Amino acid sequence: MNKTTPPVPRRLLTLRDVSEASGVSEMTVSRVLRNRGDVSDATRERVLEAARRLGYVPNKIAGALASQRVNLVGVVIPSLSNMVFPEVMTGISEVLDDTGLQPVVGVTNYLPEREEAVLYEMLSWRPTGLIIAGLEHSDAGRAMLEASGIPIVEIMDIDGSPVDSAVGISHRRAGRQMAEEILAAGYRHIAFLGTQMPNDHRARKRLEGFEEALAKAGVDLVDREFYSGGSALLKGREMTAAVLNRSPDVDFLYYSNDMIGAGGLLYCLDKGLDVPGKIGLAGFNGVELLDGLPRRLATMDACRLEIGRKAAEIVAGKHQGVIGGEVIELFPTLQPGDTIRRT
Amino acid sequence: MNKTTPPVPRRLLTLRDVSEASGVSEMTVSRVLRNRGDVSDATRERVLEAARRLGYVPNKIAGALASQRVNLVGVVIPSLSNMVFPEVMTGISEVLDDTGLQPVVGVTNYLPEREEAVLYEMLSWRPTGLIIAGLEHSDAGRAMLEASGIPIVEIMDIDGSPVDSAVGISHRRAGRQMAEEILAAGYRHIAFLGTQMPNDHRARKRLEGFEEALAKAGVDLVDREFYSGGSALLKGREMTAAVLNRSPDVDFLYYSNDMIGAGGLLYCLDKGLDVPGKIGLAGFNGVELLDGLPRRLATMDACRLEIGRKAAEIVAGKHQGVIGGEVIELFPTLQPGDTIRRT
DNA sequence: TTGAAAGCGCTAACAA
DNA sequence: TTGTTAGCGCTTTCAA
Numbered sequence: 001m002n003k004t005t006p007p008v009p010r011r012l013l014t015l016r017d018v019s020e021a022s023g024v025s026e027m028t029v030s031r032v033l034r035n036r037g038d039v040s041d042a043t044r045e046r047v048l049e050a051a052r053r054l055g056y057v058p059n060k061i062a063g064a065l066a067s068q069r070v071n072l073v074g075v076v077i078p079s080l081s082n083m084v085f086p087e088v089m090t091g092i093s094e095v096l097d098d099t100g101l102q103p104v105v106g107v108t109n110y111l112p113e114r115e116e117a118v119l120y121e122m123l124s125w126r127p128t129g130l131i132i133a134g135l136e137h138s139d140a141g142r143a144m145l146e147a148s149g150i151p152i153v154e155i156m157d158i159d160g161s162p163v164d165s166a167v168g169i170s171h172r173r174a175g176r177q178m179a180e181e182i183l184a185a186g187y188r189h190i191a192f193l194g195t196q197m198p199n200d201h202r203a204r205k206r207l208e209g210f211e212e213a214l215a216k217a218g219v220d221l222v223d224r225e226f227y228s229g230g231s232a233l234l235k236g237r238e239m240t241a242a243v244l245n246r247s248p249d250v251d252f253l254y255y256s257n258d259m260i261g262a263g264g265l266l267y268c269l270d271k272g273l274d275v276p277g278k279i280g281l282a283g284f285n286g287v288e289l290l291d292g293l294p295r296r297l298a299t300m301d302a303c304r305l306e307i308g309r310k311a312a313e314i315v316a317g318k319h320q321g322v323i324g325g326e327v328i329e330l331f332p333t334l335q336p337g338d339t340i341r342r343t
Numbered sequence: 344m345n346k347t348t349p350p351v352p353r354r355l356l357t358l359r360d361v362s363e364a365s366g367v368s369e370m371t372v373s374r375v376l377r378n379r380g381d382v383s384d385a386t387r388e389r390v391l392e393a394a395r396r397l398g399y400v401p402n403k404i405a406g407a408l409a410s411q412r413v414n415l416v417g418v419v420i421p422s423l424s425n426m427v428f429p430e431v432m433t434g435i436s437e438v439l440d441d442t443g444l445q446p447v448v449g450v451t452n453y454l455p456e457r458e459e460a461v462l463y464e465m466l467s468w469r470p471t472g473l474i475i476a477g478l479e480h481s482d483a484g485r486a487m488l489e490a491s492g493i494p495i496v497e498i499m500d501i502d503g504s505p506v507d508s509a510v511g512i513s514h515r516r517a518g519r520q521m522a523e524e525i526l527a528a529g530y531r532h533i534a535f536l537g538t539q540m541p542n543d544h545r546a547r548k549r550l551e552g553f554e555e556a557l558a559k560a561g562v563d564l565v566d567r568e569f570y571s572g573g574s575a576l577l578k579g580r581e582m583t584a585a586v587l588n589r590s591p592d593v594d595f596l597y598y599s600n601d602m603i604g605a606g607g608l609l610y611c612l613d614k615g616l617d618v619p620g621k622i623g624l625a626g627f628n629g630v631e632l633l634d635g636l637p638r639r640l641a642t643m644d645a646c647r648l649e650i651g652r653k654a655a656e657i658v659a660g661k662h663q664g665v666i667g668g669e670v671i672e673l674f675p676t677l678q679p680g681d682t683i684r685r686t
Numbered sequence: 687t688t689g690a691a692a693g694c695g696c697t698a699a700c701a702a
Numbered sequence: 703t704t705g706t707t708a709g710c711g712c713t714t715t716c717a718a
Binding site for chain 2: 011012013055057058059060061062064065070080081083086087089090093102104105107120121123124125126143144147148149230231232233234235236237262263266270288289290291292293294
Binding site: 369405407410 | 710713
């Protein structure tokens with residue numbers, strides 16, 4: 001079948017094989033392959049040639065055990081499918097790429113017990129550091145983090161007490177800010193549309209901040225609607241239809257994320273509703289998808305890229321002089337777009 | 344600060360610590376923690392209690408080295424941000440969750456040199472198996488895969504020669520099928536809009552198949568437009584505007600993915616064009632986003648979930664009796680939606 | 687049912 | 703600049 005396949009070894013190659021093939025001690029081979037210590041150019045060449053010819057791939061398991069060093073950074077996030085975490089990952093990768101550290105992703109699906117299992121699994125590989133979304137963990141999870149002895153960075157959120165370091169925004173404040181903007185524009189009959197996720201603490205905090213600011217102005221939510229599963233864009237349409245039917249006097253729709261907000265916007269435009277005159281809309285996240293919609297949905301950027309970058313910097317030890325335990329708050333910008341009345 | 348933090352150990356715990364705390368040999372502790380061999384209930388309890396109390400997390404590095412077994416499956420994909428790979432990951436996780444195997448993701452950004460680096464890094468952890476997108480790899484990459492001695496599953500595409508096993512669809516055929524559908528509907532002035540990505544071999548093959556089928560009917564592409572970077576939805580609009588300006592007689596727009604297709608659809612609807620009467624559109628992937636659009640874009644489902652599942656099953660050894668080297672072709676369904684004329 | 691010895695493949699530390 | 707020795711923390715194997 002294969003004409004030019006190099007002879008498939010019956011067992012995996014070890015340093016010893018390269019050592020024998022190059023006539024140099026294992027130790028020197030190890031030095032060459034790690035670019036460590038002084039090795040003569042001649043020796044280096046011999047070793048590299050032999051390693052290449054044999055197709056040797058080092059065994060990091062043995063290396064890590066011997067050196068007590070692992071170039072892995074655990075990243076624990078609730079989901080990959082909602083557009084926000086891929087961007088966080090991008091920020092993390094950007095920074096780690098220069099450091100020799102490798103991110104390893106674990107996904108929890110917003111389930112505390114999954115988080116615990118993922119954490120246990122990750123920590124058992126003794127990573128150099130760990131980045132984890134959110135400040136809320138099970139007691140056991142928190143205990144593991146505390147006992148891990150490595151830098152822990154909790155990301156996305158800063159409304160709470162981190163185990164070690166934290167990088168994020170205040171979702172409570174973000175909710176408040178949006179509420180204030182909406183009130184300032186004169187809307188008073190406001191509904192909330194969000195995900196049915198008891199463990200999405202950030203969405204919960206945004207809603208709390210939102211209602212708090214409304215209450216301060218003597219305004220209560222007129223209606224609320226929750227969904228779970230399915231196409232967010234479609235759900236946004238359906239929820240919006242439901243709310244507008246049930247509460248015809250509503251003049252503002254606050255969505256817990258941009259995808260359902262986009263669905264709501266498309267629905268309103270389909271129906272020929274006057275946006276933002278008769279009815280305003282706002283989402284959250286600042287996803288780039290919004291740029292292509294017929295009208296720009298009001299939103300707040302969640303600083304995803306920057307959160308990833310800063311978290312990676314902390315793990316990589318780039319914030320020198322700090323003994324850990326730093327909290328970095330980022331400040332999202334409110335993008336009023338075209339779906340909030342100008343005042 | 345912390346009232347109830349368990350005493351933070353100055354060094355990480357080892358089996359020996361649990362052994363001493365429970366008065367049982369390391370070997371027996373190891374057995375208990377792995378549920379292996381016969382251990383009396385009394386001993387088991389003592390050990391588990393001690394491990395829990397100390398907050399012991401096993402060191403998988405040492406375990407893997409000693410046992411020559413690693414419960415990791417490498418997954419190498421080009422990108423996390425385009426909606427298709429998260430779904431593949433979901434399929435993989437679904438199957439692996441029952442097997443004790445853990446996926447570890449590496450992202451290549453469609454760069455062959457990154458792929459090579461990621462592969463090297465992954466293989467150096469001696470995973471149980473490896474799932475990798477695409478059939479095209481650098482020579483060195485292919486050599487590493489062949490020498491790895493583990494099950495390799497190349498996914499998404501079957502138009503080529505796999506190193507070992509493969510699960511995917513024929514993108515060439517998918518392109519042909521869509522072309523035939525479009526021709527059957529009577530469209531003749533067809534343009535292609537896609538990504539500017541020399542290393543997106545699957546998009547390339549779809550276009551090749553597409554043009555091949557057109558040629559068979561004596562039809563040539565009227566126009567083509569490529570983009571890179573930015574919001575796909577917005578780019579879809581811009582590209583569509585450009586094509587319609589440049590080639591006013593175009594009656595069909597074939598997009599290389601659903602996101603730009605969705606942008607194009609929104610643009611056409613904005614402009615009040617008669618879709619699908621005067622102009623038809625089609626994308627590729629079958630992303631759930633499409634469900635929320637004002638009109639359903641024609642597309643082909645890429646079988647992402649199923650590809651992930653099948654690949655994981657192969658790696659997990661669930662296809663017994665097969666000695667490896669199996670190729671599983673899946674058959675995407677063409678969803679004509681509302682953007683191709685009915686004939 | 688439990689324990690003791692050997693060693694997985696590599697690297698730290700030291701010696702030559 | 704190169705080599706030797708002694709583990710890293712666990713599991714395999716074999717003995718008790």
